[in-house]
Amino acid sequence: MTSRKPRILVISPAGRVVDHDNVEWYHNTHDQLLDRYFNIGDMVVFDSTLKLIDYAEVDAMEIVNPTDADIERYKGYDFAIVRASNFVHNGANFHRAAEIIEKIKIPVYCTGVGGQSADDRPYLLNAENLRFWQTVAASSNLIGVRGTFSAEVFYHNGIKNVEICGCPSIFRTRNPNLQIKPRSPIENIAVSLRREVSSTYTSDVAGYLSMQRNLLVSADDRYAITFTSHGEQEEKAFFFKDAARIERAEQAFAESGWFSDDNRDQMRDIYMNRHFFFLKVADYDRFIRSKDFAIGMRVHGVLPALANGVPAALIAYDSRSQELADTHAIPTLKLADAARMTAQEMIDSVSFDAFNKLYPLRYEKMKFIHEANGIPHRM
Incomplete structure (x- = not known):
């Protein structure tokens, strides 16, 4: 690699x-924005990945229908990165990416990718996904993975050049000396929700939703709260004050029990008046720095809070969130424990000692992954 800053491609x-290096959501019409689900946590990890790399320019790789001209143009880039995300499973679709990588013959790197499985049994990748990750592995010295489970998935599928480095989002402020100090008094808190759920995430869907509703209500009873939503259509209807969509959302909430007779007025007030949603990652940074604590189900509500020095705790609900919590020693509450606690009890139970001890080591490991692959970085 020369002293010239590289031109990079991004897969997905x-x-x-x-x-x-600032990421915001795509230009959408009002209807597209409100009627389509998209997880803005993906936007945060993309932004965070770019924050760590020292590059000249970035472009997206067209992996669905690339033209011959696209493929020829891609040969002029220095390397490609796979956006760090929940991509190591058979639901991922990389379309023609492996074919393109083989044709353009530039390195492909990944720093923080993760696996997903409904259980702890060995997970076999199908031929298409295995081919893609074998192609990435062959062009990288190391693949940086989210945690132990993700490393085991790769190992079980015959890919051995992996190293645990965690998630780029916790390093987005590029502070090697970050230490989280508890604040007192705690007055203003952010609560992140994840209403989207299936049996892939939890065997107790009703309990999963009930716990979050109780967290929101008990937090509102004790603190000045702002609840953060991360892409669900019904929540966006409230945030953008779309009357017709709000009416439909309230009906759906009543039918599901999310809004019940004993909490409807309070929940509606929270949704209408103490609700934050963002389409620019920088807006979340500014928002979260004004809070004394962040808690909730969203990994990318908690990780960027910690990166900005804000005390935060995660309620782990699946293998992905637990794996990240374990990798970084993030203060974590099990779903069953959180269901029995008020927001204040959750916050009072948190310690950052393990996180503070481990953070500098994880920071150095993420830096090492970049250097092992020859990726110019700003860490």
């Missing part, structure tokens, strides 16, 4: 890049 970006 999440948002558009503005002002060099």
Whole structure:
């Protein structure tokens, strides 16, 4: 690698890049924005990945229908990165990416990718996904993975050049000396929700939703709260004050029990008046720095809070969230324990000693992954 800053391609970006390394969501019409689900956590990890790399320009790789001209143009880039995300499973679709990588013959790197499985049994990748990850592994010295489970998935599928480095989002402020200090008094808190759920995430869907509703209500009873939503259509209807969609959302909430007779007025007030949603990652940074604590189900509500020095705790609900919590020693509450606690009890139970001890080591490991692959970085 020369001293010239590299031109890089991104496989599966999440948002558009503005002002060099700031990511915001794609331009959408009002209807597209409100009627389509998209997880803005993907936008945060994309932004965080770019924040760590020292590059000249970035472009997205067209992996569905690339033209011959696209493929020829890609040969002029220095390397490609796979956006760090929940991609190591058979539901992922990389379309023609493996074919393109083989044709353009530039390195492909990944720093923080993770696996997903409904249980702990060995997970076999299908031929298409295995081919893609074998192609990435062959062009990388190391694949940086989210945690132990993800490393085991790769190992079980014969890919051995992996190293645990965690998630780029916790390093997004590029502070090697970050230490989280508890704040007192705690007055303003952010609560992140994840209403989207299936049996892939939990065997107790009703309990999963009940716990979050109780957390939101008990937090509102004790603190000045802002609840953060992360892409669900019904929540966006409230945030953008779309009357017709709000009416439909309230009906759906009543039918599911999310809004019940004993909490409807309070929940509606929270949704209408203490609700934050973002389409620019920088907006979340500014928002979360004004809070004393962040808690909830969203990994990308908690990780960027910690990166900004804000005390935060995660309620782990699946293998993905637990794996990240374990990798970084993030203060974590099990779903069953959280269901029995008020928001204040959750916050009072948290310690950052393990996180503070481990963080510098994880920071150095993420830096090492970049250097092992020859990726110019800003860490």
